[in-house]
Amino acid sequence: MVRAHRAAHLTPMRPEDLLVPTPAGLCCKRGGFHMAPTRPVDKAVITHGHSDHARAGHGAVLATAETLDLMRLRYGDNFAGATQAIRYGETVALGGARITFHPAGHVLGSAQVKVEANGLRMVASGDYKDVADPTCAPFELVPCDVFVTEATFALPVFRHGDPDGEIAKLLHSVALFPERAHLIGAYTLGKAQRVIALLRKAGYDKAIWLHGAMEKITRYYAQRMDLGELRLVSAAKKAELAGAIALCPPSALQEVWSRRFPDPVTSFASGWMRVRARARQRGIALPLVISDHADWDGLTETIAATGASEVWVTHGQEDALVHFSIQRGLVARPLDIVGYGDEDEADGTIAGEAAEA
16 A cells, blocks of 8 residues: 555656646646636736736736736726735745746736646746847746747747847838828837837937827836836827827727828837738838747747747647647647737727727
């Protein structure tokens, strides 16, 4: 009986015994929590503040302080029954599992979550990028046995290039057309603030104009970093906007709101702008390939560098990344989680705030 007990105790834990896909997202039964769940649950561990990963209505939420703040701005103070902040590098025991948060480099407060039990180490990346971003902590490589990764841009065509070069292209257009406003569509959380920071890095010191839906989150960022002079478009006269740079949610590019700008040059900052057909479909005159997600090289190099022998792919171009991993001798599977990848449509407004008229 003793020998049988020891044999059972030494049996390696399977990944499915630690994290299991469910309709609500990944669930850790040993820890009693879900990872960035797509529907309300009792206990949620949230990777970052985008609304496709951070929903309201959970019983309890564990996240970085910045992510909790951003959820309050988006949903109001009562977005969850209880909240707990965790720092990067801090480990918390939840039931029979230990979790540690590590920077994901996606947006302010974004985190990868390492989950450990019985010698098995799994890392859920959330959304991430492995390139420098002045508005958030840089991505940290975390060695693991199983890497749970996104795959938003997991096709070889997606190689994002140099964001500073894209900003130089924008500023060249501003200089070329000084009488026209440049209207940039950018996701409200993360992308807009990164574009502002990149403009400041490039030496642009004029006021940058904001759509009203971007004000709260951008002011929150501005408390933590120098974003220069920011003004609301709603307070401007049309003549003031000649030659200006303004940022708005992508959907506002096609709305009546955009008509207040003098002969605007429409732009969109997104990794999807690598596909010219997408830019044409949206009527974008100046596509800017600036992404807050890892591109094909970033995804594949990160998988190799983690040392993981198994890869799970949560959302995006799952099949291509699974095929890549299998071809390199790894165990790989798609999770087909429904509900991720919609921050471009969902992050246009803040709780209780309609798009600016």
